[in-house]
Amino acid sequence: MRSLRVLVTSLLTGCAVLAGVLVIPASAAAATPKCSIVSQPVSVIPLLPMTAKGQLCVPDTGTPKTMQLLLHGATYNRVYWDLPYQPARYSYQRDMATRGLATFAVDELGVGGSSRPLSTLLTGAAQASAVHQLVGDLRAGRVDGVRYDKVVLVGHSAGSAISVIEAATYRDVDGVILTGVTHLPNVPVVVGDVVFGLYPVTLDPQLGPRGDDPGYLTTKPGTRGPMYFGPAQTDPLAVAADEAYAKDTVSATSLLDIIGLGLVSPLSRGIDVPVLLVNGTDDTGFCGLIRDCSTAEALRAQEAPYFSAAAQLSVYVLSGAGHSVALATNSPDYRNVTRDWLSQYVG
Structure with a gap:
């Protein structure tokens, strides 16, 4: 497996050099991403202190006052938001930083560099509690010394479900971006x-x-491409980088209430800040059987009953993309929409 990582690294490095100047317009490259790894203490289980580890990316000039807190999906880690292959195309964090925006991508508990307790101790509610504490840390300046006036949750898949639980329970954020999720999954495909x-x-x-421990689950080798990528907007080297660097685990225990509370229940009606929902048109796990993701209008009509008027629900569908919209070849389109939405609804 180490040889696979070495091979992938060498291929990706060469491709990144070639691609880096092709995607980002010169006018958007004024800022340089300044990224660092930080660890924050969190407490979700009595007498068991834990640490949430993440990557903070900010522009090298100016001090943004809004922070996007990024939550990855199940069997992913924080690398989902900063894939080491063609970063100009696939890195959400570095793209945002070049445009003057700040992001903090965390490994959720049980994943990557964060604390990994017994899998049975983790629940979706515990994950949401840890995120709530991180929101408070960002506002208080305990992460990087900057007091952020506004915090926006940006989730993917299971991370979107955790975002729903957190935002509806604690009501401490200024906006919520949900990707790779609907309230009625395509059950046969997901199962x-x-x-x-x-x-x-x-x-x-x-x-x-x-x-x-075996209560943590991960993807079998070679399955991530069919599960997470749409054939119309997929680069095989991006799939290889996903397998080599972004693949991680999920606690089977946490999946139960992540799905029950965050995806299926009407808890999302408790979100009282603006919401942006993003899906790929070819996300077979959450679209197709019950949810129509062919147009934003169709998807919004089906999802709107799960949100309050205060959410001012906005919907965008990324054409040809599969489940992992941040890793689709046309992912810059979705990031452009995200920035426009942030400007309009969060400031």
């Missing part, structure tokens, strides 16, 4: 992905040596 695409991490040659 098939779980049954045939996931297995205990102890069986995985890449992540098994980490020592996590």
Whole structure:
């Protein structure tokens, strides 16, 4: 597996050099991303202190007063937001920083560099509590010394569900961006992905040596492409980078209330700040059978009953993209829409 990472790294480095100047217009490259790894203490289980580790990316000039707190999906880690391949095309964090915006991508508890307790101790509610504490830390200046006036949650898939739980429970954020999610998943596809695409991490040659217990699940080798990418907007090298760097685990226990509370229930009606919902038109897990993602208008009509008037629900669909919209070849389109939405609804 180390040889795979070396091969992927060499391929991606060369491609990134070629692609870096092709995607970002010169006018948008005034700021240079300044990224650093930080760790924050969180407490979600009595007498068991934990740490949430993440990557902070800010522009090298100016001091943004709004922070986007980024939450990855199940079997992902924070690298989802900063893929080390063609960063000008795929890195959400570096793209935002070049446009003067700040982001903080965290490894959720049980993932990557954050604390990884027994899998049975983690729930969706516990994840939301940890995020709530991070929101408070960002506002108080305890993360990087900057007191952020506004915090926006940006979730992907299970991270979107955690965002719903957090925002509806604590009501402490200024906006919510949900990607790769609808309230009525395509159950046959999702169940098939779980049954045939996931297995205990102890069986995985890449992540098994980490020592996590078998209650943590990850994707079987070679399954991430079909599960997470739409064929119309996929670069095979992006899939390889996803497999090598962004693949991680999810606690089976946490999936239960992440799905029950964050995806299926009407809890999202408790969100009282603006919401942007983004899906790929070819996301087979959340579109197609019950949800029509062919147009933003169709999807908004179906999702609007799950949100209050205060959410001012906005919807965007990324043409040809699969589940992981941030890693689609046309992902810059979705980031442009995100920035416009932030400017209009958050400031």
